[in-house]
Amino acid sequence: MSSAAALGWFARHEIRLAWREWLAMMTAGRRLRMRRAIAGLIVFAAIMHLPAYAVVGRFANLEAPLDKSALIVITSTILLAWALMLSQAIESVTRVFYARADLDLIMSSPVALANVFSVRIAAIAFTVTAMALVLSTPFVDVLVIGGGIRWFAAYGVVVAIGLSAAAVAIAIAITLFRLIGPSRTRLVSQILAAIIGAGFVIALQIAAIMSYGTLSRFAVLTSDAAAAYAPGLDSIVWWPARATLGDNEALLLLLSGGLVLLGAVMAIFSPRFADTAVSVTANAAPAHRGHRAKAFRAGSRQQALRWKEFLLLRRDPWLVSQTLMQLLYLVPPALMLWRSFAGSSAAIVLITPVVVMAAGQLAGGLAWLTISGEDAADLVTTAPLPSSQVTRAKIEVVLIAIGVLFAPLVVALAFASLPQAAITALGVAIASASATAIQLWFRVQARRSQFRRRQTSSRLATFAEAFSSIGWAGTAALALAIPIAAVISGLLTAGILAATWKISPQRA
Amino acid sequence: MNPAESALQVRGLTKRFDRLAVDALDLTVRRGEFYALLGPNGAGKTTTLRMVAGLLRPDAGSVSVLGIDALGDPVAAKQITAWVSDEPMIYDKLTPLEYLEFVAGLWGIDPEVSQASAHSLLVSLGLEPHLHERCEGFSKGMRQKVALAGALVHDPRLIILDEPLTGLDAVSARHVKGLLQERVRSGCTVIMTTHILEVAERMADRIGVIAAGRLIAEGTLAELRQQNGQNDTSLEDMFIALVDVEAAA
Numbered sequence: 001m002s003s004a005a006a007l008g009w010f011a012r013h014e015i016r017l018a019w020r021e022w023l024a025m026m027t028a029g030r031r032l033r034m035r036r037a038i039a040g041l042i043v044f045a046a047i048m049h050l051p052a053y054a055v056v057g058r059f060a061n062l063e064a065p066l067d068k069s070a071l072i073v074i075t076s077t078i079l080l081a082w083a084l085m086l087s088q089a090i091e092s093v094t095r096v097f098y099a100r101a102d103l104d105l106i107m108s109s110p111v112a113l114a115n116v117f118s119v120r121i122a123a124i125a126f127t128v129t130a131m132a133l134v135l136s137t138p139f140v141d142v143l144v145i146g147g148g149i150r151w152f153a154a155y156g157v158v159v160a161i162g163l164s165a166a167a168v169a170i171a172i173a174i175t176l177f178r179l180i181g182p183s184r185t186r187l188v189s190q191i192l193a194a195i196i197g198a199g200f201v202i203a204l205q206i207a208a209i210m211s212y213g214t215l216s217r218f219a220v221l222t223s224d225a226a227a228a229y230a231p232g233l234d235s236i237v238w239w240p241a242r243a244t245l246g247d248n249e250a251l252l253l254l255l256s257g258g259l260v261l262l263g264a265v266m267a268i269f270s271p272r273f274a275d276t277a278v279s280v281t282a283n284a285a286p287a288h289r290g291h292r293a294k295a296f297r298a299g300s301r302q303q304a305l306r307w308k309e310f311l312l313l314r315r316d317p318w319l320v321s322q323t324l325m326q327l328l329y330l331v332p333p334a335l336m337l338w339r340s341f342a343g344s345s346a347a348i349v350l351i352t353p354v355v356v357m358a359a360g361q362l363a364g365g366l367a368w369l370t371i372s373g374e375d376a377a378d379l380v381t382t383a384p385l386p387s388s389q390v391t392r393a394k395i396e397v398v399l400i401a402i403g404v405l406f407a408p409l410v411v412a413l414a415f416a417s418l419p420q421a422a423i424t425a426l427g428v429a430i431a432s433a434s435a436t437a438i439q440l441w442f443r444v445q446a447r448r449s450q451f452r453r454r455q456t457s458s459r460l461a462t463f464a465e466a467f468s469s470i471g472w473a474g475t476a477a478l479a480l481a482i483p484i485a486a487v488i489s490g491l492l493t494a495g496i497l498a499a500t501w502k503i504s505p506q507r508a
Numbered sequence: 509m510n511p512a513e514s515a516l517q518v519r520g521l522t523k524r525f526d527r528l529a530v531d532a533l534d535l536t537v538r539r540g541e542f543y544a545l546l547g548p549n550g551a552g553k554t555t556t557l558r559m560v561a562g563l564l565r566p567d568a569g570s571v572s573v574l575g576i577d578a579l580g581d582p583v584a585a586k587q588i589t590a591w592v593s594d595e596p597m598i599y600d601k602l603t604p605l606e607y608l609e610f611v612a613g614l615w616g617i618d619p620e621v622s623q624a625s626a627h628s629l630l631v632s633l634g635l636e637p638h639l640h641e642r643c644e645g646f647s648k649g650m651r652q653k654v655a656l657a658g659a660l661v662h663d664p665r666l667i668i669l670d671e672p673l674t675g676l677d678a679v680s681a682r683h684v685k686g687l688l689q690e691r692v693r694s695g696c697t698v699i700m701t702t703h704i705l706e707v708a709e710r711m712a713d714r715i716g717v718i719a720a721g722r723l724i725a726e727g728t729l730a731e732l733r734q735q736n737g738q739n740d741t742s743l744e745d746m747f748i749a750l751v752d753v754e755a756a757a
Binding site: 295296297298299300301303304305307308311312315316375376377378379380381382383384385386 | 561562563583584586587589590591593597598599600601602606609610611612613614615616618619620622623626642658
């Protein structure tokens with residue numbers, strides 16, 4: 001086989017793997033579900049046009065030349081999309097190094113490794129860009145329908161930023177390998193991915209709160225201060241925004257820039273990819289040494305279970321980083337709370353739904369870890385205690401963790417408004433209990449390291465968990481503003497929970 | 509034999525997945541016996557032992573562990589039973605000592621007793637240099653030793669092992685075998701599945717051969733030879749002959 005044919009063959013292999021991974025993610029590994037998954041995806045994409053219309057519909061008639069405020073908003077949105085793609089690309093690169101089982105096979109084969117890894121880098125860029133294109137489709141569709149075909153250029157911008165995000169992610173990952181070694185790179189890069197993913201929005205919200213006392217990021221972006229600090233209208237900074245609006249010259253330059261960046265990264269880093277992969281294998285797990293000569297603890301069997309769960313959570317910064325997103329979103333409301341002491345603001349009401357939503361999502365993740373993510377399932381099942389006690393101990397761990405994390409916020413809220421603190425506490429408790437119950441109904445045995453894939457085991461559980469958290473967050477917000485509406489919202493959310501229970505495997 | 513006199517008594521044990529995995533199996537293991545359960549892949553060995561250990565619910569039949577009805581009172585049966593699978597399932601983020609502390613806590617063992625026992629077990633399995641290291645960097649053999657130590661730390665009366673020597677080097681395998689024989693000498697009962705027939709030949713008091721979910725032969729090595737009418741044949745030859753006959757039937 002010629003070198004070019006080998007590369008083509010390997011590219012097909014990579015695309016097939018990526019396709020099957022995606023398919024497995026969508027169908028939870030069950031072939032029979034493929035049709036349903038595709039049908040569900042089409043319905044989902046169609047439904048996504050509604051929120052897309054709500055978000056970007058009013059911008060469809062925007063025409064060049066734009067004023068600075070509009071340019072800032074569009075550029076920031078593109079920057080946010082780029083940050084999210086970068087976050088996803090860092091995850092992909094790390095996964096390729098640490099989780100792909102075929103590295104030994106590839107590296108022991110008689111092929112030119114630099115070429116093979118170039119294909120792999122290109123595959124990462126392709127996957128990241130393809131996913132971004134899929135997600136951006138409803139938004140671009142809305143703009144095209146409302147404002148004409150010039151908005152098709154937005155797809156080009158998505159491709160350009162996808163390519164550049166993948167290139168930067170690869171450069172970051174391999175540089176981290178060189179600087180801090182393979183054992184720390186996994187953790188640092190995954191935390192970095194989480195922070196980059198959420199950081200941009202949160203930073204804008206923090207800026208908005210500090211300056212204007214609102215959670216809206218548009219307050220900062222459309223402010224005079226932002227316009228004053230922004231570069232001139234002919235600056236290169238606005239090229240992405242111009243390209244999105246249909247400026248072909250800017251689009252061409254942007255696409256060329258993305259391709260050149262990716263090509264440079266492939267040329268520089270492909271030859272080193274093999275060395276990096278080897279060092280990952282050679283340093284797969286660092287030897288952590290614990291404290292010496294600690295006496296065994298006395299206590300009940302449930303206490304032993306709780307101790308184990310807390311210790312495992314504490315010792316797994318990777319899992320902590322995976323749940324970091326939810327906690328990061330708490331920073332802006334906490335800041336707003338702090339500011340509200342200086343001057344009373346009606347915006348403080350917004351804290352309650354954010355906190356309740358975060359509690360529900362966090363409880364869902366923790367409940368999966370403790371209930372489904374049991375690495376020594378046989379041991380726990382053969383232990384001499386009823387399974388109900390094992391489950392109870394695990395639920396207690398989730399609720400204690402949520403209590404410890406959210407109690408300070410609720411206590412601080414009590415100083416600002418006692419009724420709001422009470423409603424928030426109740427919302428946190430109900431949202432956490434609901435998310436935990438859903439995880440219990442849809443429990444599947446898995447390893448903790450599969451945490452990122454927990455959504456794939458049951459799409460239904462994932463959606464139910466999200467709707468439950470949103471429902472309780474909305475109910476809590478309504479309880480503060482229109483109590484009678486809160487009753488209706490609460491009943492609807494309880495109805496969702498009841499329906500979820502009715503169709504859950506635990507009940508069947 | 510009265511169930512109370514045997515370490516394990518299984519009657520009519522049945523389990524069906526897509527096909528019949530265990531077919532109305534009867535099995536009795538005496539107290540203080542080292543019993544090897546042999547069989548080809550997919551014969552139903554692991555399924556049988558998982559039902560005995562309380563990891564699977566049988567479709568039919570009864571299981572008695574040292575006179576305790578394991579299906580009626582699983583907690584009491586589990587208190588005196590240990591299970592070790594071929595795939596060591598331990599916590600990567602715990603050290604071997606912490607893992608054993610957790611196991612002892614689950615079985616409600618006095619911490620003073622379990623701490624001394626845990627230390628001595630890990631040392632005897634050659635894990636002393638790694639007592640305070642997290643298990644995430646351990647080889648499969650080391651993980652298997654940690655899992656085995658976990659199974660023994662609560663001093664079980666019945667130890668069930670599914671391919672416990674998989675992945676162990678020769679020295680470690682000898683350690684494990686020595687440890688198990690020591691337990692048998694102290695009155696404990698060991699039931700073990702293995703594909704290493706020499707191990708069964710050398711260590712087991714009695715051997716059971718299972719195929720298609722049914723016990724097709726059972727006895728001491730001498731009894732099995734007698735049953736087959738071949739006095740100086742190896743266990744391997746006998747096993748292959750038995751399984752071939754069963755497959756042909």
